[in-house]
Amino acid sequence: MATSDPVxxxxxxxxxxxxxxxxxxPGAPIPSRAQLTRKYQVGETAARHALRVLANEGLIVGRVGSGHYVRERPDLIPLHRWRHLEHSSPxxxxxQSQGRRVTLDRHSEQSEAGPAIAQRLRLDEAAPVAKTHYIYRDDGKALQxxxxxxxxxxxxxxxxRSLIARMYAHGIKITExxxxxxxxxxQPSESDALDLPAGVHVLHVERTHWAGDRPVETSDIVIPGDRFQVVYSLPV
Incomplete structure (x- = not known):
């Protein structure tokens, strides 16, 4: 650390x-602000700022009336992006194939495409689309x-039925x-829904189903970055 860096x-x-x-x-207690000031010979403001930075990085968590602790890091769950495409919910x-009990909350509504979705689906911005929200849970805890x-x-x-099967019923074959x-x-609403600790980022997957050169569905998928690893298989 350079001598000009903040203490x-x-x-x-x-x-x-x-x-x-x-x-x-994981689970080990972090020294209190008073202990940090003595150990590192810094002021209380610097000690408080250091704890805030570590919490924002997702390294420690605070417990009311107890102090700060090293955050537990669960084993990452693999998500196999090429499997179960024939399923209504891959x-x-x-x-479920990994032994988890997954439930799904689903809500659909009609809306206008808007600029971003219109570009992805190659529609007019005012074109009507079916917008469906999903929350996936494991034993009541939101996963995605x-x-x-x-x-x-x-x-x-x-x-x-899977999206591939539903499109096929319209005479549309998904090719990619x-x-x-x-x-x-x-976003704050995502942190609340997924119960994310401070400092944890999410993986954002923008997925689009194509039938030839026509996009027929697009999704925004939000995955907690501290719980999952995304696995892809690339044929050679």
Whole structure:
């Protein structure tokens, strides 16, 4: 650390190092502000700022009346993106195949496409689409959020069949599924719904089903970055 860096960074870097090398294992208590000021010879403001930075990085969690602790890190659950495409819910089928009890809350509504979805589905911005919200749960705990958009004339209330099968009933054959994945800071509503600790990012998957050169469905899928790893299989 350069001598011109803020003094709180000395505290942050040392505690971060201890967490990363296992000196402070998951669940271990973090020194209080008073203890940090004595150990690192910094002021209380610097100690408080250091704890805030570590919490925002998702390394520690605060407990009211108890202090701060190293955050537990659960084993990452693999999500196999190429499996169970024939299922009405590939995500649920994948997790159920791993022994998890997955339930689904679903709500559909009609809306206008709007600029972003119109571009993805190659529609007019005022074109009607079926917008469906999904919350996937495991024993009541939210695991994934998703919002799907389909041109209204292709939409169906039949949630027993896969999207591929539903489109085939319209004479449309899905030829390709394209996913664009990036990480981002969760929106407050997403943090609340997924019960995310501070500092945890989400994986945002923008998925589109194509029939030749025509996009017939697009989705925004939000996955907690601290619980899942996304697995792809690329044929060679």
């Amino acid at each position: 709180y960074l000395r505290v942050v870097e040392d505690i971060r190092r201890q967490i990363n090398d296992g000196s402070l294992p 995500f649920a089928a994948d997790l 959020l998703a919002t799907s958009y389909e041109p209204l004339e292709l939409a169906s209330d039949d949630d027993r 599924i394209v996913e664009r994945v990036h990480t981002r800071v969760p």
